[in-house]
Amino acid sequence: MGSGHALIDSLRYTIAPPGRLPLHSIRFSLVDVPDLRLLPELWPSLRSVWIGAGPVPDIWHRALNALAWLVRLKLLPSLAPFALLMYRTIKLLSFGEHRGGMFISIDCVGTHGERIERSWHLVADGDDGPFIPSMAAAAIIRRCLDGRLPAVGARPAATELELGDYAALFASRRINTGRRQVQPDDLRAPLYRRLLGDVWYRLPQPLRAMHDLDSELSADGIAVVERGSRLMARLAATIIGFPRAGENVPVSVSFRARDGREYWKRTFAGRSFSSIQEQGRGRCEWLLCEKFGPLNFGMALVCEADRMRLVVRRWSCFGIPMPAALAPQSNSYEFAQDGRFCFHVEISHPITGLIVGYRGWLVPRT
Secondary structure: OOOOOOOOEEEEEEOOOOOOOOOOOEEEEOOOOOHHHHHHHHHOOOOOOOEEEEEOOOHHHHHHHHHHHHHOOOOOOHHHHHHHHHHHHHHOOOOOEEEEEEEEEEEEOOOOOOOEEEEEEEEEOOOOOHHHHHHHHHHHHHHHHOOOOOOOOOOOOOOOOOHHHHHHHHHHHOOEEEEEEEEEHHHHHHHHHHHHHHHHHHHHHHHHHHHOOOOEEEEEEEEEEEEEHHHHHHHHHHHHHHOOOOEEEEEEEEEEEEEEEEEEEEEEEEEEEEEEEEEHHHHHHOOOEEOOOEEEEEEEEOOOOEEEEEEEEEEEEEEEOOOHHHEEEEEEEEEEOOOOOEEEEEEOOOOEEEEEEEEEEEEOOO
């Protein structure tokens, strides 16, 4: 069991329950809590335990790291005198998404000696996150009402509850959870199945048939296409090669999978444009990254009752990360209707207005 430095040792992680809108990549710093001693005593097979906190915004977090370094270098005796200032500062810096989350990640070894990472993710929206610490008391009371009384005496309560005891409590709030697993042969699985995990099997069959790609697939259908009327919108659509406006436009799409990526070629009435899709890495982890020339968009796959939405979370131009406020706006989703794969895509920008919109259906070519 090694050692670390609280509020100094850090890592970056993306909390992303499958099929839900993930949090942005967050930097976590090691915190000194009793669990670091308790967990190895409960499970002696654990080789190391790392527990961290990820306060946001990141600029405030890095200031906290800098102050922790001053304590380690003995330039400050303690951070206690800064507690009130930190509290007031974080109140002023409460910008960004009103969401929070947590994760548990375990590195283990498979039966053939391969490294496997298994993780559990939780995302809470709005003001529902602060209710989680008190849910343990509610869960224990529910067990008591069911006749399952806890043992008498003071002791660590880490084994008193199971995750299932929280399910009904999470369901009553805007709290979503999910599991993920990463292992060496993941690149052999279809791209969308890798990103969605177990949620993949909840998709309508026409969507699974279109994305269950291990080599090549072609599909044909009909679409309605709209184009923006502003000069900048027409210019952007022409550069990328988006289709011209029209009703009952014949459309074909060819998909090709290679080395974990998918190559898409869309052809509307003889006019084609292409893109490359792959699983994101780094700050785009668990996002579907789609490249149109120099533009790269990191999109979350969000599964709802009857559709799968593609929500833009990050974007870059020539590899340079761009501000989210300047990102093109997209209303894109896939759904099944009359046993067919259907799509709806709208791309716009605050400056240009609508750039292109197309909707229709596809059927795999036999």
